[in-house]
Amino acid sequence: MEKHVFDEKLAGLRNEIDDIDSQLVNLLKKRRTVTTKVGALKNEVGMPIYAPEREEALLTKRRQQAQEAGLNPDVIEDVLRRLMSDSYLSQDSSGYLCVNPDCKKIVVIGGKGQLGKIFVDLFTRSNYQVEIMEQEDWCNSETIFTNASVVIVAVPIRLTTTIIQRLNSLPDECILADVTSIKESPLYEMLKVHKGPVVGLHPMFGPDVASLVKQTVIACEGRQPDSYQWLLQQIEVWGAKIYPVDASAHDQAMAMVQVMRHFSTIAYGYHLMTEGADIAQLVEMSSPIYRLELIMVGRLFAQSPVLYSDIIFSNADNIHMMKRFAYRFLELLEDVEMGDKDSFIDMFNQVSDWFGDYAGEFLKESKSMLLKANELKK
Amino acid sequence: MEKHVFDEKLAGLRNEIDDIDSQLVNLLKKRRTVTTKVGALKNEVGMPIYAPEREEALLTKRRQQAQEAGLNPDVIEDVLRRLMSDSYLSQDSSGYLCVNPDCKKIVVIGGKGQLGKIFVDLFTRSNYQVEIMEQEDWCNSETIFTNASVVIVAVPIRLTTTIIQRLNSLPDECILADVTSIKESPLYEMLKVHKGPVVGLHPMFGPDVASLVKQTVIACEGRQPDSYQWLLQQIEVWGAKIYPVDASAHDQAMAMVQVMRHFSTIAYGYHLMTEGADIAQLVEMSSPIYRLELIMVGRLFAQSPVLYSDIIFSNADNIHMMKRFAYRFLELLEDVEMGDKDSFIDMFNQVSDWFGDYAGEFLKESKSMLLKANELKK
Numbered sequence: 001m002e003k004h005v006f007d008e009k010l011a012g013l014r015n016e017i018d019d020i021d022s023q024l025v026n027l028l029k030k031r032r033t034v035t036t037k038v039g040a041l042k043n044e045v046g047m048p049i050y051a052p053e054r055e056e057a058l059l060t061k062r063r064q065q066a067q068e069a070g071l072n073p074d075v076i077e078d079v080l081r082r083l084m085s086d087s088y089l090s091q092d093s094s095g096y097l098c099v100n101p102d103c104k105k106i107v108v109i110g111g112k113g114q115l116g117k118i119f120v121d122l123f124t125r126s127n128y129q130v131e132i133m134e135q136e137d138w139c140n141s142e143t144i145f146t147n148a149s150v151v152i153v154a155v156p157i158r159l160t161t162t163i164i165q166r167l168n169s170l171p172d173e174c175i176l177a178d179v180t181s182i183k184e185s186p187l188y189e190m191l192k193v194h195k196g197p198v199v200g201l202h203p204m205f206g207p208d209v210a211s212l213v214k215q216t217v218i219a220c221e222g223r224q225p226d227s228y229q230w231l232l233q234q235i236e237v238w239g240a241k242i243y244p245v246d247a248s249a250h251d252q253a254m255a256m257v258q259v260m261r262h263f264s265t266i267a268y269g270y271h272l273m274t275e276g277a278d279i280a281q282l283v284e285m286s287s288p289i290y291r292l293e294l295i296m297v298g299r300l301f302a303q304s305p306v307l308y309s310d311i312i313f314s315n316a317d318n319i320h321m322m323k324r325f326a327y328r329f330l331e332l333l334e335d336v337e338m339g340d341k342d343s344f345i346d347m348f349n350q351v352s353d354w355f356g357d358y359a360g361e362f363l364k365e366s367k368s369m370l371l372k373a374n375e376l377k378k
Numbered sequence: 379m380e381k382h383v384f385d386e387k388l389a390g391l392r393n394e395i396d397d398i399d400s401q402l403v404n405l406l407k408k409r410r411t412v413t414t415k416v417g418a419l420k421n422e423v424g425m426p427i428y429a430p431e432r433e434e435a436l437l438t439k440r441r442q443q444a445q446e447a448g449l450n451p452d453v454i455e456d457v458l459r460r461l462m463s464d465s466y467l468s469q470d471s472s473g474y475l476c477v478n479p480d481c482k483k484i485v486v487i488g489g490k491g492q493l494g495k496i497f498v499d500l501f502t503r504s505n506y507q508v509e510i511m512e513q514e515d516w517c518n519s520e521t522i523f524t525n526a527s528v529v530i531v532a533v534p535i536r537l538t539t540t541i542i543q544r545l546n547s548l549p550d551e552c553i554l555a556d557v558t559s560i561k562e563s564p565l566y567e568m569l570k571v572h573k574g575p576v577v578g579l580h581p582m583f584g585p586d587v588a589s590l591v592k593q594t595v596i597a598c599e600g601r602q603p604d605s606y607q608w609l610l611q612q613i614e615v616w617g618a619k620i621y622p623v624d625a626s627a628h629d630q631a632m633a634m635v636q637v638m639r640h641f642s643t644i645a646y647g648y649h650l651m652t653e654g655a656d657i658a659q660l661v662e663m664s665s666p667i668y669r670l671e672l673i674m675v676g677r678l679f680a681q682s683p684v685l686y687s688d689i690i691f692s693n694a695d696n697i698h699m700m701k702r703f704a705y706r707f708l709e710l711l712e713d714v715e716m717g718d719k720d721s722f723i724d725m726f727n728q729v730s731d732w733f734g735d736y737a738g739e740f741l742k743e744s745k746s747m748l749l750k751a752n753e754l755k756k
Contacts, residue, residue, distance in 0.1 A: 032449060206666075270710065296671070302730070309723055313722075336696075355680075362672065372746065
């Protein structure tokens, strides 16, 4: 084919695609207009934005239509999941139902911090009277706490105990809560310093979350749960799921996923550097899964070391648990050194059984993640 | 608002959304029809399917349009990336330009295996004459190799050396290549057994890859690169990028990313199990990033232990490197035990510097991954 003929044909087809994509944008605008109305409607009655059955039904219908049109139904599902995720945001923007209009004042200690300000924003948009308390406001604490119905401690983990210990004169009916990523110790301190309702929360999302839909907030019972139920319901109105768990079980689990994994990842980054690896070359040579592994490591190092070290250093029990990991690691290495493949495979199969159905489920989800990671490549 | 009024209004709005989504599917069908034509056109002249500048330009135009329409441009970008990823598939389906029509026969040893069959399929769709060789075909090897222009070794890693050592009577001009995930040893064996062109390849993608677009194939030079250039060009026609690297540098890098990470992840799964963690509870309590961490671990355990142990046990040098990791891990733990936060933070900052711009880049990419992981939650 002559070059100019090829160029003409290609340009023509690309113009067709541009036209279709332009119609796509217009269609997305129409969709968002309608989903915003859905949000406003739901908020009038305090109905949750995320409705799993509706999501299921919508996806099933469109997958079917795609299949019949000869398209890969996974594509339409992926596109719709992205649109639904965005629609939760637009449905969010109209404010929230106020679950407890009798609530007087909500004080967020550390309300200017990354996590604190999310709660300040959410309470405000739910029509509560919110007051932020920072270090310089402690001289006015008596006035600030006078009408407080809720006091939320949202300070850095290393300051949590100190701050809680100063809250010895809150109103009797005031709900005292924290959002620290450890729970046993803050809960103990809150129960000691305050006679009224107490609850320990752990929001399982980062400060860059766009909305609370499908997020989890862990709740550890302190005292008088009936008195703070409305607060949990308010969090559910915002879209999050409340997961009740015992404080001690929470801390153990967090040590396993949070502390262990952070520390291990930091150690791995340190290892790559001290081994003299060429990071650019590693990235160039990576398969999609290795790229994802490197992303999971590298992302930590774009963040604050203080945040991570605070978490890692927060609990001496963690050290013993992490030493156990190192010893197991060396123990498994011995199998490799002895060439004992059978033992290694045996161990692997035991862990597979322990993961149960999650292994297959996670493999499936990771494929979507890899597809996404590949799409993002330049 | 009375319930029936609410129900009516909600149903009405949902019907509007269903209608829009239905139009969306039709639009996607139109798009795919056009992209398939683009693929057929490009294949006629052997032009690569993935055109980075076109992808960029397309995204810029539509982001702008979205912005002007009051939409979040990230949404349209995510949707288009998904559609483009799928369009590469439809452009793929029409077959490929045959770079070397003078090529006589291509023999894929292990062509029924997971990776082997991908190459069999690609070569076939590029109009080459392909022959598969499995264990039972060795009695006919003389006949099979007679007209071979290319012989590709695609057998399990533990059989690679044995198989290569049997290839001592290939035609002089035949290209001998392998696709093993280690390179130094197979390359050495191939150069020893064969006098003609030799190249070591390592396809950096898994057997479940839908297309080779944006994937990487590592190429380690063996002998007479001019003679096998066309083979590398054919791989590029399929959409992959060729990354040339020295065999020894490759193996060291793979040890770091592949072996180290697999082993470490397996050890972590073993650790979770022996610590008596409750996997269901961990999953329920996970924040998006922890869920992603668990996905990266659990996914391994849905796969074959033989595959992973083959890789881990394949090179004794790995053991020393992994021991060094364990010792560094324990060394860092000592900082924690001594409460030496400053040293820990110091180390952290050094690794951040070492990651350079990649840290920020990876943080950004991980946010997209987390968004995706959240969309997939049920």
